[in-house]
Amino acid sequence: MRGPVRARRALCQQRGEVLGWLAGRGAGRPSPLHPHRSERAVRRAVAARATASRTGTRTGFEPPADRGRGRSVAANAGRAGPHRSAAAGRGSALRRPPAAAGPRAAPRLRGCGNLSVSPRLAPALVLHSRRTLERRTGARPFRGPRPPAEPALRRGALADQPASGRGPVPARGHVAGNGGGRLSARGRRGRMVVKVGTRAGGRERRWAAALLRWYDRHRRDLPWRGRAEPYAVWVSEIMLQQTQVAAARPYYERFLRAFPTLRALAAAEEQDVLRLWEGLGYYARARQLHRAARLIAARPGAAWPRTAAEWRRLPGVGPYTAAAIASICFGERTPAVDGNVRRVGARALGLRTDPRAPRAARRLARWLERAMPPARLGDFNQALMELGALLCRPRRPACERCPWCRGCAARAAGQTAQIPVRPPRRAPRRVALAAAVALAGGRVLIQRRPRRGLLGGLWGFPAAGRRGAEPWAAAAARALRRRVRTAAAADRGALLGVWRHGYSHFSLRLRVYRWRLQRPAPLRPGSEPAEWAPLAALGAYPMSALDRRIAAALCAPPGSAAGRGAARGAARPAGKKPEGAARVFLSAKSGLPPIDRAEESVVCWRPNEQKENSDDAGGNLGRRCGDGAGGGSRGAPRDSGPSDALLGRLCLSERRAAPVVRGETLAVGPLRVSQVPEPRELSLLHSLRPGFERLRLSRAQPHLPRVGQVAPARQNAGQPRMPRTNSR
DNA sequence: ATCCAGTAAT
DNA sequence: ATTACTGGAT
Numbered sequence: 001m002r003g004p005v006r007a008r009r010a011l012c013q014q015r016g017e018v019l020g021w022l023a024g025r026g027a028g029r030p031s032p033l034h035p036h037r038s039e040r041a042v043r044r045a046v047a048a049r050a051t052a053s054r055t056g057t058r059t060g061f062e063p064p065a066d067r068g069r070g071r072s073v074a075a076n077a078g079r080a081g082p083h084r085s086a087a088a089g090r091g092s093a094l095r096r097p098p099a100a101a102g103p104r105a106a107p108r109l110r111g112c113g114n115l116s117v118s119p120r121l122a123p124a125l126v127l128h129s130r131r132t133l134e135r136r137t138g139a140r141p142f143r144g145p146r147p148p149a150e151p152a153l154r155r156g157a158l159a160d161q162p163a164s165g166r167g168p169v170p171a172r173g174h175v176a177g178n179g180g181g182r183l184s185a186r187g188r189r190g191r192m193v194v195k196v197g198t199r200a201g202g203r204e205r206r207w208a209a210a211l212l213r214w215y216d217r218h219r220r221d222l223p224w225r226g227r228a229e230p231y232a233v234w235v236s237e238i239m240l241q242q243t244q245v246a247a248a249r250p251y252y253e254r255f256l257r258a259f260p261t262l263r264a265l266a267a268a269e270e271q272d273v274l275r276l277w278e279g280l281g282y283y284a285r286a287r288q289l290h291r292a293a294r295l296i297a298a299r300p301g302a303a304w305p306r307t308a309a310e311w312r313r314l315p316g317v318g319p320y321t322a323a324a325i326a327s328i329c330f331g332e333r334t335p336a337v338d339g340n341v342r343r344v345g346a347r348a349l350g351l352r353t354d355p356r357a358p359r360a361a362r363r364l365a366r367w368l369e370r371a372m373p374p375a376r377l378g379d380f381n382q383a384l385m386e387l388g389a390l391l392c393r394p395r396r397p398a399c400e401r402c403p404w405c406r407g408c409a410a411r412a413a414g415q416t417a418q419i420p421v422r423p424p425r426r427a428p429r430r431v432a433l434a435a436a437v438a439l440a441g442g443r444v445l446i447q448r449r450p451r452r453g454l455l456g457g458l459w460g461f462p463a464a465g466r467r468g469a470e471p472w473a474a475a476a477a478r479a480l481r482r483r484v485r486t487a488a489a490a491d492r493g494a495l496l497g498v499w500r501h502g503y504s505h506f507s508l509r510l511r512v513y514r515w516r517l518q519r520p521a522p523l524r525p526g527s528e529p530a531e532w533a534p535l536a537a538l539g540a541y542p543m544s545a546l547d548r549r550i551a552a553a554l555c556a557p558p559g560s561a562a563g564r565g566a567a568r569g570a571a572r573p574a575g576k577k578p579e580g581a582a583r584v585f586l587s588a589k590s591g592l593p594p595i596d597r598a599e600e601s602v603v604c605w606r607p608n609e610q611k612e613n614s615d616d617a618g619g620n621l622g623r624r625c626g627d628g629a630g631g632g633s634r635g636a637p638r639d640s641g642p643s644d645a646l647l648g649r650l651c652l653s654e655r656r657a658a659p660v661v662r663g664e665t666l667a668v669g670p671l672r673v674s675q676v677p678e679p680r681e682l683s684l685l686h687s688l689r690p691g692f693e694r695l696r697l698s699r700a701q702p703h704l705p706r707v708g709q710v711a712p713a714r715q716n717a718g719q720p721r722m723p724r725t726n727s728r
Numbered sequence: 729a730t731c732c733a734g735t736a737a738t
Numbered sequence: 739a740t741t742a743c744t745g746g747a748t
Contacts, residue, residue, distance in 0.1 A: 240734095241733075241734050241735070242732090242733045242734060242735090242743085242744070242745075242746095243733085243744090243745075243746090244733095244745085244746065244747090246746095247745075247746080280744090280745090281743080281744040281745055282734090282735090282743060282744055282745090283743085283744090284735080284736080284742095284743070285734095285735085285743095288735085288736090315735090315736085316734095316735070316736085317735085318734055318735045318736085319734085319735090320734060320735090321734075321735085338733080338734075339732070339733055339734085394731085394732075394747090394748095395747090395748075422731085422732095
């Protein structure tokens with residue numbers, strides 16, 4: 001046995017470097033890290049060295065001697081192949097250059113390795129090595145507050161080691177900083193094994209190299225890539241907030257045509273900016289982009305902010321966006337951590353906690369910062385995001401193609417589905433309300449909700465919460481009286497049913513009471529409109545999903561599933577669709593040119609994920625709705641069979657001389673209902689003419705048409721424009 | 729239906 | 739620390 005000595009892989013150069021350093025320190029310059037100890041420690045170390053060279057006994061600084069050679073790290077690394085794509089294994093981290101130089105070699109640091117030293121000396125050595133590395137690599141010196149718990153505690157523990165080394169030895173130390181040295185403590189006598197890296201973040205840099213190789217080969221060609229122009233990058237980053245590349249891309253191109261420069265944007269009217277944003281959502285982004293443009297233009301010389309901190313001060317620019325722009329355009333060493341990066345990083349590191357939690361986020365950011373290669377800071381950030389978007393997807397990651405496959409901790413543990421860990425969601429707040437359904441001569445009372453707020457602008461039945469311990473029916477009656485003047489509200493309504501609905505942050509339990517009135521009672525004026533709407537026309541009113549289900553129950557024949565309804569939302573029996581003719585309403589997601597051909601076709605098909613077993617778009621277009629891919633297969637799982645084929649072929653039934661305004665509803669059809677896909681099955685709506693991609697199926701309203709007439713197109717056209725519906 | 733996303737406002 | 743904002747994927 002070799003006793004406490006653990007320097008199995010010390011490298012000659014490093015040894016030379018360290019010994020040279022130690023010798024040079026003979027004068028006893030105080031170590032900045034441990035000024036009060038270094039002198040003694042250094043003298044001791046030098047003495048030990050002298051002893052060792054005289055007697056041949058081993059010391060902590062002894063080279064691994066010849067026995068180390070046989071199973072050297074280089075051999076390990078060789079086994080794995082010199083061009084291992086993912087550099088995560090222990091062996092590869094210790095890969096070293098040919099150990100040509102001996103102890104007397106020039107004190108150059110190359111390669112990495114372990115040195116066994118006394119606990120006292122270890123911190124100074126690490127510091128020294130880090131300094132050297134910083135000098136050599138130009139890495140940013142570590143400064144600023146160290147992350148609180150870890151290093152402080154461990155450095156303290158280290159410094160407090162008794163000279164005998166018998167005190168508690170931290171199981172693994174890690175010297176904070178930018179990757180200059182790592183410290184791990186092993187051994188009974190408290191010898192410290194110092195792993196010295198050649199470059200700041202040497203280990204991480206190899207991940208970076210593999211990543212960038214992959215990125216260079218597989219990156220998508222996106223309009224904002226290429227020249228890292230601040231304006232282009234900034235606009236694209238704002239557009240890409242909460243928005244996928246495919247959706248943002250056409251907007252980006254149009255936007256840059258309209259406002260090619262910062263000055264053009266700053267000079268624009270907000271209305272024009274918003275107009276170009278229509279359909280993208282999150283309109284605050286556009287307003288803030290515009291505001292920020294004016295702020296930048298007002299700077300002296302309209303100079304771009306350069307640092308992430310400066311960008312951060314602009315409206316609409318958060319930590320992610322600031323880091324992305326600063327790194328891509330101005331070479332700042334700041335990781336841009338978005339959802340993709342969090343996912344990729346959490347998996348690679350095998351984070352078992354929510355990567356958004358501060359601790360994990362710090363760890364991730366530090367790791368990334370160490371990995372960022374100085375020459376390609378922006379590319380590194382983009383490559384990470386690209387990896388997350390293309391391969392390291394939330395579901396079904398394509399690990400086989402991933403450059404980090406071998407080193408990925410989540411992959412190794414078979415945990416890619418569990419990582420990133422998501423924080424447990426709190427149980428949603430429970431909310432209970434009572435609603436009033438007032439029927440009179442085939443009409444029902446509905447009201448529109450305020451434009452702002454939850455389900456803004458949608459129509460629904462009056463509802464109220466319970467006051468104190470009053471009966472639920474009383475609460476419903478109160479809601480009724482608020483909108484209509486009727487004596488009937490004094491009566492107790494009949495309980496129609498109880499509906500539940502889950503919203504994003506609360507779950508609603510709605511008790512619905514029904515009143516039958518002789519005739520439509522006079523409406524009370526209110527801030528929002530109310531109407532006695534014909535039951536048959538309810539389909540023309542945009543409603544929330546919950547109110548829609550109640551409306552469906554009103555229209556459904558008694559005893560039908562929808563009529564019984566309440567409990568589970570009462571859809572029709574699974575797998576069956578209502579028969580008959582119906583129209584589909586498409587609400588335009590953005591402005592559209594006039595429709596000059598009445599027979600405009602709109603083709604819908606399922607997302608086509610398996611490229612290899614499906615036809616191209618032309619093949620899709622060639623199929624007919626009826627031939628096997630239509631209603632029959634719709635219950636089938638996504639990936640089985642030819643279900644990626646055409647689902648329906650819809651025809652716009654009207655000409656439109658005037659342009660279509662965003663949000664306007666267009667009637668399509670009529671169609672046999674069995675040809676109409678469910679909204680959720682439709683992830684793509686294409687027309688054969690450009691400009692119609694943004695058409696969106698709004699409401700097929702499958703529940704209503706069975707009673708009475710389907711709302712004719714004319715009537716629909718006369719309706720107030722359908723606001724955007726948001727079922728949450 | 730449920731989950732996910734970055735920023736600002738609270 | 740939560741939530742609104744909006745749309746897409748599954």
